[in-house]
Amino acid sequence: MLRQLSSLFALMMSSGLISVGHGALGALVVQQGSHYGFSDTFLGTLITVSYVGFVAGNYLFRWMLPRISYIRTFSVCAAVLTAGTLMLPLLKVELAWLVLRFGHGLFFSITVIICESWLNSTVDNQHRGKVHATHMTINYLAYGLSQYVLLLGSENAATAFSLVAMFVVLSLFPICMTRFAEPQASISTNKESTMTIRAAYEIAPVSYVAQFGNGMFTGASWLFVRYAEQTSTSEAAASTLAVVFFGAGFLLQLPVGWISDRAKDRRSVMSFVYGCSALLAFFLFFGDLFSSGILILFVLLYGMISATGFSLNIAYGQDLAGRERASEYAGMLFQPYAVGAIIGPMIAGFLMDRLSVSWLFLFIGIITISITVYTIFHRMRYALVEPDTQNVYPVVSSTGLTPTISEEVPLYSNYDIGPDIPESTTLDEEMEHELVGPQLGEILATDIDLIGPTLPADDDDLIHDDNLQNWRR
Numbered sequence: 001m002l003r004q005l006s007s008l009f010a011l012m013m014s015s016g017l018i019s020v021g022h023g024a025l026g027a028l029v030v031q032q033g034s035h036y037g038f039s040d041t042f043l044g045t046l047i048t049v050s051y052v053g054f055v056a057g058n059y060l061f062r063w064m065l066p067r068i069s070y071i072r073t074f075s076v077c078a079a080v081l082t083a084g085t086l087m088l089p090l091l092k093v094e095l096a097w098l099v100l101r102f103g104h105g106l107f108f109s110i111t112v113i114i115c116e117s118w119l120n121s122t123v124d125n126q127h128r129g130k131v132h133a134t135h136m137t138i139n140y141l142a143y144g145l146s147q148y149v150l151l152l153g154s155e156n157a158a159t160a161f162s163l164v165a166m167f168v169v170l171s172l173f174p175i176c177m178t179r180f181a182e183p184q185a186s187i188s189t190n191k192e193s194t195m196t197i198r199a200a201y202e203i204a205p206v207s208y209v210a211q212f213g214n215g216m217f218t219g220a221s222w223l224f225v226r227y228a229e230q231t232s233t234s235e236a237a238a239s240t241l242a243v244v245f246f247g248a249g250f251l252l253q254l255p256v257g258w259i260s261d262r263a264k265d266r267r268s269v270m271s272f273v274y275g276c277s278a279l280l281a282f283f284l285f286f287g288d289l290f291s292s293g294i295l296i297l298f299v300l301l302y303g304m305i306s307a308t309g310f311s312l313n314i315a316y317g318q319d320l321a322g323r324e325r326a327s328e329y330a331g332m333l334f335q336p337y338a339v340g341a342i343i344g345p346m347i348a349g350f351l352m353d354r355l356s357v358s359w360l361f362l363f364i365g366i367i368t369i370s371i372t373v374y375t376i377f378h379r380m381r382y383a384l385v386e387p388d389t390q391n392v393y394p395v396v397s398s399t400g401l402t403p404t405i406s407e408e409v410p411l412y413s414n415y416d417i418g419p420d421i422p423e424s425t426t427l428d429e430e431m432e433h434e435l436v437g438p439q440l441g442e443i444l445a446t447d448i449d450l451i452g453p454t455l456p457a458d459d460d461d462l463i464h465d466d467n468l469q470n471w472r473r
Contacts, residue, residue, distance in 0.1 A: 010178035017171035023146030030225040035154040044349020051341040053105025077107040144247015150239040200332040207317035215340025217364040220348035249307030256308040271375040277306040281365035
């Protein structure tokens with residue numbers, strides 16, 4: 001375990017440093033955009049555009065990596081991110097910010113994919129969970145600490161953006177100095193069977209719906225800086241709230257994962273997590289009525305528990321998808337999450353602009369309570385499907401959509417050759433299953449002409465009857 005972590009130390013440090021820059025830039029865009037006179041609706045649109053670029057980065061990554069190595073691809077993306085960060089305070093125009101935020105999401109997503117691909121290709125199955133938990137802990141801490149950039153205030157915008165660019169550039173140092181070999185830079189072009197969107201939904205509808213909702217409120221959560229500014233008495237208090245909000249996510253990752261692994265039905269843990277998130281979100285809707293201590297407590301609790309939903313969605317879906325398709329199914333769940341993250345910030349920004357910033361948490365509360373109700377209903381309506389009795393989901397192959405096995409068809413054990421013959425089947429019917437084709441007697445009983453020339457019907461010729469008796473024998 002320690003040996004594998006040491007071999008990936010440089011990669012995790014680069015991922016943590018660039019996450020500091022990404023988290024700080026997300027907070028600065030909201031803070032400085034409001035200072036420049038941009039509306040909350042437009043700020044939500046900026047987050048949406050960033051997620052659109054994040055989705056598009058997956059396709060650009062597939063084009064770049066086969067041409068250059070992992071480290072070079074990471075370096076190119078870090079260079080572009082640095083340039084885009086430094087251009088934001090110089091171009092205070094809405095259209096320019098839209099383009100720059102799209103570019104940021106595009107190239108930042110490639111750095112995330114590089115880190116995930118490097119980890120998956122290096123770590124064995126025995127230590128994969130622990131290594132990924134360590135990686136997520138570093139990233140959550142990076143996002144939390146990055147919010148201290150808000151302490152520089154609106155009057156020091158140039159300094160703040162330069163600090164963000166510095167962290168992005170420093171992320172190049174560990175990964176470029178590593179002595180460990182990087183994975184082979186290749187992308188599989190295998191056109192064989194792959195999971196469809198419909199199949200991914202039918203495997204675990206709860207995971208698919210919950211992941212869509214998770215993307216909506218997670219994307220909208222980047223507008224929390226506006227909420228912190230309105231409910232805090234100083235910039236230091238607003239920065240502290242943001243640090244707690246974005247940094248508390250790592251605290252319950254391992255405990256909730258441990259509990260869900262031992263629960264009889266993982267949906268019960270999911271409904272509890274989303275139900276608690278909804279309750280805390282409704283409390284934070286009235287955050288301006290609380291004292292600073294109570295507000296920080298509620299923000300801490302919400303940040304801790306809401307961040308665990310993403311992993312629970314994937315874990316429940318992978319339980320039903322099976323071990324062979326677990327990795328592919330996790331990738332499929334990114335699609336509803338990305339769509340939700342594109343839609344959520346625009347709606348939340350519009351509500352905050354037209355009504356008040358507190359409507360951010362009312363929006364989050366409505367989404368999380370909807371996920372809770374749907375999860376409870378699904379758990380009451382459908383029993384948990386055990387891994388050894390799960391259905392086969394359709395896949396796309398060269399011949400099209402393969403048929404599915406319905407729930408009524410029993411699956412056979414390793415000792416069964418096939419289905420048993422029904423009790424009502426007679427012995428004659430059983431014997432018919434062994435026959436290869438029709439019997440000759442049946443053919444002769446019909447008016448169908450025999451294949452080939454027939455024997456002449458001559459009274460003096462007895463060969464016909466003799467041959468017929470021989471055939472019958």
